[in-house]
Amino acid sequence: MKKIVLASQSPRRAEILKKAGYYFVSFPVFISEIPNENLSLDEQIIDIAKRKALACLDQCPDKNPGNIILASDTMVCLENSAIGKPESEQDAFNTLKKLSGKMHEVKTAIILLDQSTKDITFHIETSQVFFKNLDDQDIWDYIKTGEPMDKAGSYAIQGLGGKFVEKFVGDYNNVVGLPLSALEKTFSAKNWQFEKSALSQIKAKLNSDQHLLAVSKLQPLEKIRELVSQGQKAFGENYIQEALEKVEALKDLNLEWHLIGPIQKNKVKYLKNNFAYLHAIDSLELAELVSKKASEIGYVQKVFIQVNLSNEATKAGFDESSVLAAWDKLTQLTHVKIVGLMTMPPLQNEALDNQVHFKKLKTLANRLQVKELSMGTSHDYEVALQEGATWIRIGTVLFGERQKVK
Numbered sequence: 001m002k003k004i005v006l007a008s009q010s011p012r013r014a015e016i017l018k019k020a021g022y023y024f025v026s027f028p029v030f031i032s033e034i035p036n037e038n039l040s041l042d043e044q045i046i047d048i049a050k051r052k053a054l055a056c057l058d059q060c061p062d063k064n065p066g067n068i069i070l071a072s073d074t075m076v077c078l079e080n081s082a083i084g085k086p087e088s089e090q091d092a093f094n095t096l097k098k099l100s101g102k103m104h105e106v107k108t109a110i111i112l113l114d115q116s117t118k119d120i121t122f123h124i125e126t127s128q129v130f131f132k133n134l135d136d137q138d139i140w141d142y143i144k145t146g147e148p149m150d151k152a153g154s155y156a157i158q159g160l161g162g163k164f165v166e167k168f169v170g171d172y173n174n175v176v177g178l179p180l181s182a183l184e185k186t187f188s189a190k191n192w193q194f195e196k197s198a199l200s201q202i203k204a205k206l207n208s209d210q211h212l213l214a215v216s217k218l219q220p221l222e223k224i225r226e227l228v229s230q231g232q233k234a235f236g237e238n239y240i241q242e243a244l245e246k247v248e249a250l251k252d253l254n255l256e257w258h259l260i261g262p263i264q265k266n267k268v269k270y271l272k273n274n275f276a277y278l279h280a281i282d283s284l285e286l287a288e289l290v291s292k293k294a295s296e297i298g299y300v301q302k303v304f305i306q307v308n309l310s311n312e313a314t315k316a317g318f319d320e321s322s323v324l325a326a327w328d329k330l331t332q333l334t335h336v337k338i339v340g341l342m343t344m345p346p347l348q349n350e351a352l353d354n355q356v357h358f359k360k361l362k363t364l365a366n367r368l369q370v371k372e373l374s375m376g377t378s379h380d381y382e383v384a385l386q387e388g389a390t391w392i393r394i395g396t397v398l399f400g401e402r403q404k405v406k
Ligand SMILES: *Cc1c(COP(=O)(O)O)cnc(C)c1O
Pocket: 215, 217, 238, 260, 261, 344, 376, 377, 378, 379, 393, 394, 395, 396, 397
């Protein structure tokens, strides 16, 4: 396994790599970034990126032979001349005024330097960005936010500057600072394997209708924050009390919370509008109560109906015949919207034993004409995905073992 050494101090490049699931070390180097004017624009950014990579090779104390040093340099070009970072607010204004209503190019050179062989690979990625016509007041309002001041081209597409962009052609990540797809193509052409996060490995298995719910019950806040920094937004909790504490503690992060555990009727009043989805509606009475409480506050609660397909007396959920019998009443509730079905096969089952349960849930959902299927946990999610799960609920594989129940 190789490891990336990122020779950059840019938080944006680090974020792109992190969200793509790479573990890497950052080793920012400081070199003169004054371009060599005798070179073409493409050669100038390659030259700068290469000097960063070589400085990193020289200075980085981590000499692991598997290291791949990644250095890059980005340039914004308008009509074949380079636009750097602004030197003053007036300078930022002049730049944005020039970009207004026009297309410009964002070029990034990447250099990959193999620490053991010293072999160097480079690539230049060019994207086109089309700006709207900007009026002076909008430009000044933007400059006053401070965002443009350390950005080549005086804007950040991933920030407030995104509102100036009419459209772009090419890799979005390239405009932010790192051409991820070109980078990954190079990795596979070189046959380099990198260790990647569990989150990115699972996400790579999802199609566009399939979502990952990170089950964070009995896991500490720091681990949730870590997953959020890798790009995860949807989290599932089992116990209302614990869930509400986490919703409150992490409200700055704008997360989407799902309640996946059983709900006691005397706890329904605490739900309020805190959960995007409830996954474990296991009786008509519970559904009625949720609808009643939601109507008092004035929202519609999205839910999954939990179905027990294993004929296990101990498991919660409707059995197949009772869900059919209750369906009309369930769908007539005014403040509950049923989006799909959920199942939780016996935990001791082998993953493949659960395939038949997943197939049954899908057949039942088709019959009832609901789309979402909440099924699959750490040990059987691959089977669930194959059987058409739209929400997999994964705890242990993402977070590691849970703390013991209090
Ligand atoms: C705990 C739990 C999960 C996650 O289980 P893991 O094995 O940790 O992935 C999924 N769904 C429900 C209903 C749970 O209670």
